[in-house]
Amino acid sequence: MNIATAIAFAGSRLDRADHVRSDPERLAALRANGARLLRLDGLVPTLDEDGALQWGALDEAGEAELVFLGLIDGRGMFAAVPEAGDMAPAYASPNVWPLLGRMSAEDLATYGGARSLVDWHARHRFCGACGAATAVARAGWGRRCPECSSEHFPRTDPVVIMLAEYAGKVLVGRQPRYPARRYSALAGFVELGESVEEAVARELFEEAGVRATQVRYVASQPWPLPLSQLMIGCVAQVESDQLVIDRDELEDVIWVDRDGVRAALANRDEAPFLAPPAYTIANELLSRWARGE
Amino acid sequence: MNIATAIAFAGSRLDRADHVRSDPERLAALRANGARLLRLDGLVPTLDEDGALQWGALDEAGEAELVFLGLIDGRGMFAAVPEAGDMAPAYASPNVWPLLGRMSAEDLATYGGARSLVDWHARHRFCGACGAATAVARAGWGRRCPECSSEHFPRTDPVVIMLAEYAGKVLVGRQPRYPARRYSALAGFVELGESVEEAVARELFEEAGVRATQVRYVASQPWPLPLSQLMIGCVAQVESDQLVIDRDELEDVIWVDRDGVRAALANRDEAPFLAPPAYTIANELLSRWARGE
Numbered sequence: 001m002n003i004a005t006a007i008a009f010a011g012s013r014l015d016r017a018d019h020v021r022s023d024p025e026r027l028a029a030l031r032a033n034g035a036r037l038l039r040l041d042g043l044v045p046t047l048d049e050d051g052a053l054q055w056g057a058l059d060e061a062g063e064a065e066l067v068f069l070g071l072i073d074g075r076g077m078f079a080a081v082p083e084a085g086d087m088a089p090a091y092a093s094p095n096v097w098p099l100l101g102r103m104s105a106e107d108l109a110t111y112g113g114a115r116s117l118v119d120w121h122a123r124h125r126f127c128g129a130c131g132a133a134t135a136v137a138r139a140g141w142g143r144r145c146p147e148c149s150s151e152h153f154p155r156t157d158p159v160v161i162m163l164a165e166y167a168g169k170v171l172v173g174r175q176p177r178y179p180a181r182r183y184s185a186l187a188g189f190v191e192l193g194e195s196v197e198e199a200v201a202r203e204l205f206e207e208a209g210v211r212a213t214q215v216r217y218v219a220s221q222p223w224p225l226p227l228s229q230l231m232i233g234c235v236a237q238v239e240s241d242q243l244v245i246d247r248d249e250l251e252d253v254i255w256v257d258r259d260g261v262r263a264a265l266a267n268r269d270e271a272p273f274l275a276p277p278a279y280t281i282a283n284e285l286l287s288r289w290a291r292g293e
Numbered sequence: 294m295n296i297a298t299a300i301a302f303a304g305s306r307l308d309r310a311d312h313v314r315s316d317p318e319r320l321a322a323l324r325a326n327g328a329r330l331l332r333l334d335g336l337v338p339t340l341d342e343d344g345a346l347q348w349g350a351l352d353e354a355g356e357a358e359l360v361f362l363g364l365i366d367g368r369g370m371f372a373a374v375p376e377a378g379d380m381a382p383a384y385a386s387p388n389v390w391p392l393l394g395r396m397s398a399e400d401l402a403t404y405g406g407a408r409s410l411v412d413w414h415a416r417h418r419f420c421g422a423c424g425a426a427t428a429v430a431r432a433g434w435g436r437r438c439p440e441c442s443s444e445h446f447p448r449t450d451p452v453v454i455m456l457a458e459y460a461g462k463v464l465v466g467r468q469p470r471y472p473a474r475r476y477s478a479l480a481g482f483v484e485l486g487e488s489v490e491e492a493v494a495r496e497l498f499e500e501a502g503v504r505a506t507q508v509r510y511v512a513s514q515p516w517p518l519p520l521s522q523l524m525i526g527c528v529a530q531v532e533s534d535q536l537v538i539d540r541d542e543l544e545d546v547i548w549v550d551r552d553g554v555r556a557a558l559a560n561r562d563e564a565p566f567l568a569p570p571a572y573t574i575a576n577e578l579l580s581r582w583a584r585g586e
Contacts, residue, residue: 010488018499025519085422113486120485124421129378130447131419141484152421156485158451158523191434192413192449192521193406195303196513206311217510220489228485230451234524 007221008279012109014077021068021139030068030076037061038069038079043086044095045111051102053111065121067140069114079114081136085122086226096225100279108279109222116228117141120154128152131135160199163188163285164210164238170261170289171208171238171257172273173245173253180244183254183264183273185282189234200234208253209244212236218288221281233281235289261290300514301572305371307363307404314361314432323361323369330354331362331372331407336379337389338404341442344395346404358414360433362407372407374429378415379519389518393572395520401572402515409521410434413447421445449521453492454480456578457503463582464501464531465566466538466546476547476566478559478575483525493527501546502537505529511581514574526574528582554583 014078020026036055037216039046046054060064061080069077100108117140124143127134131148143152163185164171172183188203190196214237245253256264256272263271263286276282313319329348332339339347362370369486393401397479410433417436417572420427436445456478457464465476481496483489494505507530514524538546549557549565556564558580569575 007488009486010491012486016484016495059451086540109486113484116485123443126419126424128417128419131424133424150416153450153482154485155448156483157446158449189446190449190523191309191406192409192447193302193305193402193515193517195515196301196523196525198303202309222486222488224486230483230489232489249465 006105007219007281007284008105009109009112009222011105011223012070012113013072013106014110014113015018015072016070018070020071020076021141027068027076027139030071031058031078033076035076035078035210036072037066037233038077038110040079040082040118042082042084043115043119045099045103046117047099047102051107052104053107065136065140067114067117067121067136069110069117069140079118079119079140081118085119085121086223112222112224116156116222116224117154119224119226120228124152149161154228156222156230158196158232159187159223159229160190160196160203160232160234161185161285162200162204162215162234162236163289164204164208164212164236166210166241168237169241169255169257170286171204171210171236171243171253171255172286173207173250173274174252175249178251179274181274182276183252183256183283184276184280185233186250186253187231187282196232196234200236204236204238207246207249209242210236210238210240219281219284221284223281231281233285235285258290258292261286265290299398300512300574301398302402302405302515302517304398305363305406306365306399307403307406308365309363310361313364313369314434318486320361320369320432323364323456324371326350326369328369328371329365330359330362331370331403333372333375333408333411335377336408336412338392338396338408340392340395344400345397346400352579355361358429358433360407360410360414360429362403362410372411372433374411374414376415378412405515405517409449409515409517410447412517412519419443423445437545447521449515449523451489451525452480452516452522453483453489453494453496453525453527454478454574454578455497455508455527455529456582457497457501457505457529457536458582459503459531459548462534462548462550463528463579464497464503464536464546464548465579466500466543467566468542469544471544472567474567476545476549477569477573478526478578479542479543479546480524480575489525489527493529497529497531502535503531503533505531512574515553518575524574526578528578551583551585554579558583 039054064080097206127145134143137144190199333346357373420438427436430437483492557568
């Protein structure tokens with residue numbers, strides 16, 4: 001995959017400047033010289049009239065914990081940890097989705113990464129090893145326990161998302177919470193002790209009863225809502241098109257040919273389903289498959 | 294990648310039987326009918342004379358928390374959470390490495406996944422959101438806080454590991470803690486808000502000063518030592534062979550051609566470096582590159 005290939009929530013202008021995180025003097029100098037604070041309302045972005053992320057002065061953070069996001073044009077960019085993290089189920093952010101559609105690709109990536117980081121802090125103020133209150137460490141890229149000295153690091157969960165392919169068709173499914181007619185790629189968390197390929201095969205079998213024989217990696221995407229995930233997009237060849245649908249997870253699963261996928265991506269009336277939004281890796285998987293890539 | 298392609302720590306015989314985790318009756322029936330307990334000494338596997346994992350009766354666990362690993366031949370397989378998790382730095386498990394070399398591929402995968410799971414429990418007995426003591430949930434695939442109702446899930450961290458490629462050579466580096474002459478692929482954690490491809494490019498630039506232009510996914514591997522990681526193996530084309538080495542991370546970095554990599558993999562005297570062990574994905578990346586895959 002070409003590095004420059006844009007996928008939503010990747011491609012921030014921020015230089016993560018890893019070396020600054022462990023350099024208190026450099027960090028203090030950045031804070032004293034025109035550092036900027038990402039303006040968030042809780043976890044919701046604050047946009048100006050043009051849809052650009054708003055940045056304020058560091059002192060707007062008050063007593064909140066600060067995290068160092070990185071550098072833009074040599075200037076230190078920070079965010080503040082909100083009082084509460086996101087405890088809502090996936091897609092339960094109705095006030096965020098319309099804003100995302102107004103943002104540039106770069107701002108979307110900057111917001112997504114910042115949101116994931118401050119949300120993790122807000123949901124992890126205590127030490128998992130001993131229960132004591134922890135403090136920000138590594139300029140926001142960790143927390144340290146003053147009682148037992150455990151270090152804790154921001155978390156992102158690997159998730160596989162995939163199209164099963166058989167006889168010129170791909171498999172898409174719908175969850176009950178989806179908008180009407182929406183179908184998307186199947187997905188699930190990679191569990192401890194399994195490879196990407198094993199997770200793809202397990203999820204396809206659990207959810208749709210199909211057996212994968214080959215798994216091909218296609219693309220990846222950082223995904224911030226509600227919690228930080230690394231989406232790993234694949235296409236899997238399967239043994240047969242016979243389905244056994246897990247009705248606890250999925251309302252329906254259908255096989256769609258290239259014409260059907262193209263019609264869905266073009267949002268045409270005769271499309272067999274409503275495609276997932278353009279900023280999802282599921283849309284990217286379908287688009288590349290429709291182009292024969 | 295073919296599902297059947299063996300990579301170390303993948304390919305367990307365990308059926309994870311996800312549906313059983315949320316079915317207390319089924320779980321109780323499994324526990325009452327010949328369930329087996331993985332025998333661990335802390336986090337160290339217990340092997341019989343043939344190098345096979347030892348399994349005992351469930352009551353050997355005493356008062357320890359139990360986790361459901363899955364099914365083998367329809368029988369419930371469990372492990373117990375040890376008193377302490379692994380707080381040691383990577384590779385500081387001198388008593389584990391020799392045992393791994395004696396185990397079958399299937400047992401290696403079963404042990405790796407079980408170790409990752411019980412180690413996570415041992416290091417996360419308290420709620421990150423409120424600090425209260427938590428209890429096992431979902432048959433060991435989560436913990437629940439009785440105070441604030443937060444749910445916590447076992448963690449595995451995505452890590453990129455990659456060979457940079459330029460003009461028929463690949464880049465390998467050595468950390469100060471490596472055995473003499475050992476070089477391996479560069480690697481680093483995928484951070485919040487970045488794709489696999491961005492993480493590969495960032496790590497190569499941070500550690501060796503080379504700019505990636507294309508990133509190709511090769512294979513993945515679950516890795517259990519010391520903590521649970523999902524290794525995502527890639528090869529990256531870079532712009533030039535000019536290096537700027539991060540001496541805080543790496544003692545040395547060298548470019549090696551195919552003959553050199555082949556000599557290293559064959560452990561020949563004239564090899565320019567000592568290859569990483571056969572059970573690592575770094576070895577797999579080098580082997581596939583040497584074969585021109």
